Amino acid sequence: MKLIVNRVQDFLRLETSAGIILIFAAILALIANNSPLSPLYAAFLNTPVEVQIGALEIAKPLLLWINDGLMAIFFFLVGLEIKREVLQGELSSVDKAILPFFGAIGGMAGPAIIYSYINWGDPLAMRGWAIPSATDIAFALGVLSLLGTRVPVTLKIFLLALAIMDDIGAIVIIAIFYTENLSILALGAGAVGFVALVALNRAGVKSITPYALVGLVVWVCVLKSGVHATLAGVVTALAIPINGKEEGSQSPLHYLEHSLHPWVAFAVLPLFAFANSGISFAGLSLADITAPLPLGIATGLFFGNQILIFVLTFSIVKLGMASLPVGVRWIQIYGAGCLAGIGFTMSLFIGTLAFDDPALINQVRLGVLLGSIASGIWGYSILRWASSTHPAGDGEPKLATEAAAK
16 A cells, blocks of 8 residues: 555656646546536536525536636636746746747737637637637646656746746736626725735735635635636735745745645646536537637647747847857757647636637637647657757756746
8 A cells, every 4th residue: 555655646746747637637528528428527517506605696507616716726826936936936037037028928929810810700709819829837848848858957947937927928818808797896895805915915924824815805806896716816826925934934925836736736727627628529520620710729829839939039039138048959949839839728718718609619629639739749749859869968957846846
């Protein structure tokens, strides 16, 4: 029994394990929705869940509790990572941030341009322009980690910083473009909650409990306001103290980040993938695959990221505004740009915000899976080929623990 426990612990420590579990969850969803289990899969997602305290009532099917509730925890973790990287990590100075910043701009703009070009004549489909503009950190770094020491550690840091900036862009896009029926009263109450969080921070409160309680109130207010509830997770994270009670002690931010990461990686995201990856293949034809919506998503993810990330980073370096990371070559930057085309979790999430029609959501899932799989295989192949022609050196710096935990 002890041997089994040790093996499980070793598996959970692998950088690739989160990506493997996500793939497994997606495969389970595909099997469930294309087998006699399909009615049970649908019934599971449509299970009504209701919470009521006095006049306050939140009643949603289980699918929306996953997308609005559990994903708020994911975005809370993203917010913690963003705050840490901006204050202490790879985004803490202009010199460090400028190359991944322009890479992230390319990674958002390129896919959106391609998708919009293919779907320009369809106003409904144009609601999904942002779907291919997202990068899945866990999957992208998971594929990169399969190459081990064949790629420079600095390339991993570059891809991590780019993906985090991409997440910041996705958060802004969700807040601006996927907010409907705004309730000023509820939004105002959420703003008061955020002020309370900031006040706790400024007062030097280091206990996590007050932040959790006020953050829950902010989540309910944002949920009722019409702004997507997951953004409450980001807002709450920004108020978490990054310094500990005493110099050298662990801060609330670092404690929460390290404590939540396993739960998010091995529970929240796999459950989200299982709930949102169940493509129905019934009656699927080549015409369905080449329809404008899935075609725009797949080609946006695959071509948009690799082209514009490379073009913008190349231009910035040649203009003298930034320099390549130590030990990294241009072919590796191109390969990293290809891996940034792995959208999956974030792309599926934006797809659920853009469309309500199950038929359109099925097309979104199809496009995301095709584009992400193609990007992962092509990016891995490029980097594997590059490493065989020019192996990475042995004297490179170790990747920071925080980045490796991604």
